[in-house]
Amino acid sequence: MQSSRLSSTLPLFFGSGLVAIVDGSLQAVVAGPSILAATISFNLIGAWLVCAIIALAIIFAARMPQGNSHWQDSTFGIGLLIGSLPLLHSVIPYPYAHVVFSGLLLVAVFIKPLKSPSLKVCGASSMLLAIFIVSSVFVQHDLPVHPLATTNVGEHQAVDGPDVILISVDTLRADAVYDQPQLNLELPALNKLRQRSLWADYALSSSNQTLPGHVGMLSGLSATSHGVRSNRDFPDPTIDLAADYFARAQYQTSAVISNALLSSATGMHRGFNNFSDEAIGLARLAMISEDYLARHSWLSMVLQSSRSNRLYRTLYYRHKFQAASLAEHCTDIALAQLDAAYATEQPLFQFIHFMDPHTNYAPPTSARGTISAPLATQVNPKYLSSVTAEISVAMVRELQESIKKHADADAYLAAKYYQQVYLEEVIEVDHQLQRIVDKLDASGRDYVLLLTADHGEQFAEHGLMDHANSLYEENIRVPFLLSGKGVSAGHIEGIPQLCDVLPTLLSYANIDYDISAFDGQAVSAVISMRPHVAVDQKEIAVRDMHDRKWIGSWQQNGDLPVGIKLFDSSHNESDNYLSEDQPLASELSKLIDYYFENDTYAERQSNAKTSAAQQAALNSLGYADQEDDR
Known part of the structure; x- marks a missing residue:
């Protein structure tokens, strides 16, 4: 009896499986063929979990038609509809998708069910799909990668210049690159790099956010010139970026990106002929899940988006991120790009972006606790569930609310602890930086290296945490270390600005450029005081030559x-x-x-809008519901 009822549910699974295959294939068309097996499997799991609940109800029902072909056809139709609801969600606004679904369900069950294949066909097909689901979990899937950008290099002659390496460390405060003996913080790679660099106490960023900060860095333009105020704006595609200049000078151009906001979602891949976003596989997969899977899978509809993202990555891409930190993945790719570039005598421009130490604060086990352990046991449990807990964006924001409302000692102690965990991520970046410098030195090729950041971070200064909520100095002061061929080591008298990065690199690469095209200037040992402007979505900060x-x-x-x-x-x-x-x-x-x-904000953003991919990138970074209550 029970086996008969069990077999009668096979059309249910077969029907939902058919639509899940179609839906997963459509996802692969949008997001790339490398995720085909993973997305089909993910959709099948979600649809079959729903089918399993319905099947249990059928199996244990008190009454059920036996040997009834109409019933078999109905279960097949129900299965098709179960598989199609996520698909309906993607093309029909809520709640109309549910209205259409309910109408089709009535038709499938009571009016004119579709003819179901035989139970043997349904059973055999469902068995094959089950084998596919299980096997897909154990197969090593490739991460989705960005198609290479194409660049028109024109008729320019190749230059006999050095390799040029630009390293940007996301969210790195200017004061976070120094040893702090009182915390047992040692940063040997940064120390050695400073000794051989032309360096400043700090440089001034044009922003407190990733995208506008990097647009200023890579364009040589000030905040009001490039017209990007926040991560939700879209960079003007008519603005030349660093890779465009170097490509036209016949340089090889490569990049390693570890923040989804610097990917094709915002057009920041322009000009690179070797552009890797595998280092942001986690974020890119989260983008896919947020932007597509969230509408195409029962799992994403039932679970919170963060949980469905985590499950998706764990099931299919865990082998990519089991042991190494994100910084290590980024460095591995950067070193591979250097190996490829060294196969020719053509000089290289390489942009390396480290996402560490941006939230979430999650240093690798080799660094976690090296400076924060003494303070960990003193932190109020409401701010830290365990001494190994990842410090998420949500935790940082909750702490800020506590500081605003109560300003108690526990909250400030937690902020101090969060900063120490942040510094432990800097330790990991320092370790990976040494690998890159060792590679450059061992190559025997001339090179110029510039290390800086897009913006800083706040740790309870002015009662604030995070960064995209003020234009205070903690957010806009970033490191500036320039070393390599033609660079005389020493301390810079004056304050560089992030818009100085591109003209500085072009100058040391012996590439001619029109200085009037930039707001920045090539950095030297002495910089005269200049005005500076920084902006975000709510405020503008103007500094004159008297501070x-x-x-x-x-x-x-x-x-x-x-x-x-x-x-x-x-x-x-x-x-x-x-x-x-x-x-x-x-x-x-x-x-x-x-x-x-x-x-130029109004002019450059008049026809721009936050794309779905850009919004997905924001979601993957925890910025979907970020509020700015200034």
Whole structure:
């Protein structure tokens, strides 16, 4: 009796399996063929879990038609519909997809069921699909990779220049690259690099976020010139980036990307003929899951997106990320690119991006606890579930709320601990940096290396955590270390800016360029004081040549920003000198007018919008529901 009922459910599984195969194949068309087996398997698992619940109800039902072909046809139709609901979700807005689903369900069960294949066909096919699901979990799947960008190099002659290596460490504060003996923090690679570098105490970023910070770094333009204020904006494709300049000079161009916001989702792959985003396989897979699987799988509909992403990666791509840190993966790829480049005499421009130490703070076991262990046991459990827990974006934001509401000792202690775990990620970056420098030195080729960052990070300064919520110095001061052929080591007198990176690299590569195309300049040992501007989605910060820093709020009607703060930026920004009774210094007032009048945001973003892939990248980084309550 039970076996008869069990066999009668086979059309249910077969029907849902057919649609899951179609749906998974469509995903592969959108996201790339490398994920075909994984997405079909993931869809099958979700659909069959739902079918299993229905099958159990059928098996244990008190009454059920026996030997009824209409019933068999109905279960086949129900299976087709179960498999199709995620597909309906992707093309029909909620809740209309459920209305259509309910109508089709009535037709399939009571009005005119589709003819089901025989039980033998359903059983044999379902068995093959089950074998496929199990085997797909044990097969090593390749990560989806980005198709190589093509670059028109024109008629320019090749230059006899050095290899040029630009390393950007996401979220690296300027003060995080020094040993801190009181914490037992040692950074030998950064120390050795500084000794052979032209270096500054800090450089000034144009932003507190990844995308605009890197656009400024790679374009040589200021924040108001390139028109990108936040991670939700889209870089103007008419702006040449570093790889475009080097490619036109007949350089090989390669990149290793470890943040989804620097991928094709935002067009930042332009100009590279070897562009690897395998290092962000986790993030890229999360992008696929958020942007497509979330609408095409029962598992993603039932589970939270973060859980479905984690399950998807664990089932099919765990072998890629079992032992090594993200920084190590990034370095492995970078070294492989160097090996390939060294096969020719043509010089190389390489951009290496480390996502560490961006949240989530999750240093490898070799670094975790090396400096934070003494403090770990003192942290209130509501801020740290265990001494090995990954510190997520959500935890950082919850801590900030506690600091704002209570400002108690426990919250500030937790912030101190979070910063120490952050520094343990810097330790891992330091280790990987040494591997890269060793490779460059062993090559025997001339090279120039510049290490910097897109923005910094806050740890309870001004009562804030994270970075995309203020333009305080902790967020816009980044490292600047320049070494290699033609570079005289020493301390820079003055303050470089992130828009100086590209003209500096072009100068040391002996590539001619039009200085008027940039807001930045080639960095030398002495830099005269210059004004500086940084922006984000809510504020603009203008600094004059006397370290006066004015922060204003953008106005939705397009009027001149309204001043809210005035600091002496050479100090800790604790005293707000802005007063209605005291006018701004003439020099500062003129700078504010200048940057406002020359701001290109409205022009460059007039037809731009956050793409689905860009939104998925934001989601994968935990920015989907980020609020800015300034």
